[in-house]
Amino acid sequence: MNVMMIDDERLALMQLEKLLKEFPDVSILSVCRDPYQGLQLVEELQPDVLFLDIHMPELSGLQIAERLQEKGMDIQIVFVTAYDEHAIEAFEYNALDYILKPLQRERLLKTIQRLRKRLSPPGAAESAPSSQPLVRTLPALAFDGTESSVEHSKWRTAKAQELFAYLLHHRGQLVRKDALLDLLWPELDEKRGMTHMYTTVYQARQQLKRTGLGLMIRNAGLEDGYVLDMNGVQIDTDEWERLVALSEKEGHLPPASAKRILDLYRDDYFGDYDYLWAESERQRLRLLWFSYLKRQAEYDESEGHEAEAVVLYQRMQKQYPYGEESYFALMKLYDRLGDRAAVEEQYSSLSRLLQEELGIAPQARIMLWYQSWAVRGDRRTGRTSPV
Incomplete structure (x- = not known):
């Protein structure tokens, strides 16, 4: 050396x-x-x-x-x-x-x-990052392009993890030290808080070094704060948004790109943690995700790919169980497929969930559609309608 x-x-x-x-x-x-x-x-x-x-x-x-x-x-x-x-x-x-x-x-x-x-770390040749390193935030922090994404996602302390997550949230921007103190150590006086912050920044830097991805927490000199330099490393939300915007512009994407969108959005932004400061971005991305799934499912339906559309609607339902649109879309899709039992199951599941959890009934337009559907079916079969 x-x-x-x-x-x-x-x-x-x-x-x-x-x-x-x-x-x-x-x-x-x-x-x-x-x-x-x-x-x-x-x-x-x-x-x-x-x-x-x-x-x-x-x-x-x-x-x-x-x-x-x-x-x-x-x-x-x-x-x-x-x-x-x-x-x-x-x-x-x-x-x-x-x-x-x-x-x-x-x-x-x-x-x-x-x-x-x-x-000269042992096994350095085997642990080289992949050609496309990626920081994942959907729904938990992880590093793709390392020898072991699981190992490199284990933070020494929860504070070190949140500090890095906050800098990642503001990547490329100055984050002042007093903002970090207010966020992570509001109960401590300034001297004790600064001591904790320096230790936590050191822990976060050591964690980033172990990933080998080139991420760097840089002191911002005269501004008395920190900046996270990505140094070419992507974050999953940026790549995901780029693909979603492209799909909106083009109408649809090739199968590989569509699959990439589904693979990237595993769940909500920092959804595994109770970071209140992330809630606004979490909600924004969630609405984009919901809009994309609906648009892609409708496209699959129009192309006659009913099975693919069902999978997308079911995914919407799993992630947002109180979203009535996914139940309604599946009801109409199953109706076109002639699967009466599936239509009834969707309506029953929605009604039961809303009543038990929120004490309300489905939207009027959904109830009216279901009643009309039931009547049409009863006329064909000669049964008495249960609604």
Whole structure:
């Protein structure tokens, strides 16, 4: 691994350099005492690892880390300092480790082992992301294009998961730290809340690194907030909306694209979580989904694909059991197919559900249609109508 060191203390640099030379897989690119010169050299040499002191004149190690992060440089940072009060803040800048002076070889060895694992993960060739990485939100967070989508969906804490979900919801936009504090830690004072937030941001960043997809939570510098950079990774809702808009424009899509729409929308947006801030988007996407299913089912009916239309109406019914339109559409479709028992079952199921759950009857137009249908059938069969 190629490493650099920046520290204004000459003796500290000498000690660290001596210890690092004991590791045969470590190559020292530069040793620098001037923080500004060091920052320039980091940008030029692009080391794998940067050992960085925190307390330096004019430009601190934390400021250097922030500038590197803003430039999107993928460098493993190890803070080396005589003070421990900046540990939480240091991890906000995605530090791999935080070592206290005076350095101990045994402690440095642990850091080197962590770096080896990070820079040369076992099975790296097999765990490369797929050609089309995707973040899923319908209905739960998951990462497609990783070795194990299930494993990479296990968040260390619920707060880390919600923080990432909120940044994903506002992807590419600045999310201020005070907004995150109000959302996730409204009961804590500012100092305690900031401590929790830095730890949670660090946990979320580590989780994203494990996915290998290139997603990055970036400090927004002067704006005192965070921005989630997608770096080419798609989110399922964007792809889904694009296909739905295309279907609306074209009237219908090829079978593969239509199937993709159904596969993407597994259920409501963040439907597995009680995120109140997602409710507006959840409702918007739900209405689009309902409209698409209805439009596609009607198209299938017009083309004589009754079986496909039944499947779509049943899916609408399963996801939105109180939506009367799916029952009514199936009643009319089963009538055209001559399946009287199925018509009666749909009307009976709807009436029972609405009465038991809401204490109401079906819409008047549905009741009138059913009564008219029943009368027509009774005239053909000679039976007395039950309605």
